[in-house]
Amino acid sequence: MASTTVSRFRELGKKIVAVGRNYKEHAAELGNAVPTKPILFLKPTTSYVTQGQNIKIPPNCKSLHHEVELGIVIGKTGSHITEDRAADHIGGYVLALDMTARDLQDEAKKKGHPWTLAKGFDTSCPIGDLISKDKLPNPENVQLWLKVNGQTKQDGNTKDMIFNIPFLISYISKYFTLEEGDVILTGTPSGVGPVDKGDVIDAGIGDVSSFRFQVE
Numbered sequence: 001m002a003s004t005t006v007s008r009f010r011e012l013g014k015k016i017v018a019v020g021r022n023y024k025e026h027a028a029e030l031g032n033a034v035p036t037k038p039i040l041f042l043k044p045t046t047s048y049v050t051q052g053q054n055i056k057i058p059p060n061c062k063s064l065h066h067e068v069e070l071g072i073v074i075g076k077t078g079s080h081i082t083e084d085r086a087a088d089h090i091g092g093y094v095l096a097l098d099m100t101a102r103d104l105q106d107e108a109k110k111k112g113h114p115w116t117l118a119k120g121f122d123t124s125c126p127i128g129d130l131i132s133k134d135k136l137p138n139p140e141n142v143q144l145w146l147k148v149n150g151q152t153k154q155d156g157n158t159k160d161m162i163f164n165i166p167f168l169i170s171y172i173s174k175y176f177t178l179e180e181g182d183v184i185l186t187g188t189p190s191g192v193g194p195v196d197k198g199d200v201i202d203a204g205i206g207d208v209s210s211f212r213f214q215v216e
Helices: 024-029 083-089 102-111 116-120 165-173
Strands: 016-020 039-043 064-066 068-074 090-097 143-148 151-157 183-185 193-195 200-205 209-214
Touching (some): 039 116, 068 143, 083 165, 090 183, 102 116
Antiparallel strands (some): 143 151, 200 209
């Protein structure tokens, strides 16, 4: 049974550590090189939004993109975690979107500036309910899918991740102590694209978890 902190990770977790370009085809579709080590960025927990609430387009954004991801909910605090002990620190999994103000990100990248505004704005992390480990016994071979207004836009599989889950937990924990309730977003498959006001996003992890959000 999950601890209170894990089951209430959206309220009690302290940080969201996100992994960029963790699928080769996604890196290619944005014209980026395939990374040789994980690209990390942070999203504040104030970016969480749950089903029944809407995704808001941030100020000055003209190109808001969807990115569906498998999230890892940390169940045990640790730092310098070895890959062979990584599973001990997983409290469960979660379906998430890493909503991205692509035009703001592109502008920041050209100037060599951080991606914070493009990735961390309010409602930029639509999040599902905790998925227990027994309901997702093989998280490294599950479908990630997303539809916009009923049309399939993303249909990938976590088996195509460049850096697997044990490696990510180990690598991240060398720099940041991972605390109970924290979430790691493991990257998005190809097919990302824009959404507009009034669009409806449906997304899921196979048939294990799904949610729906509308863009406000």
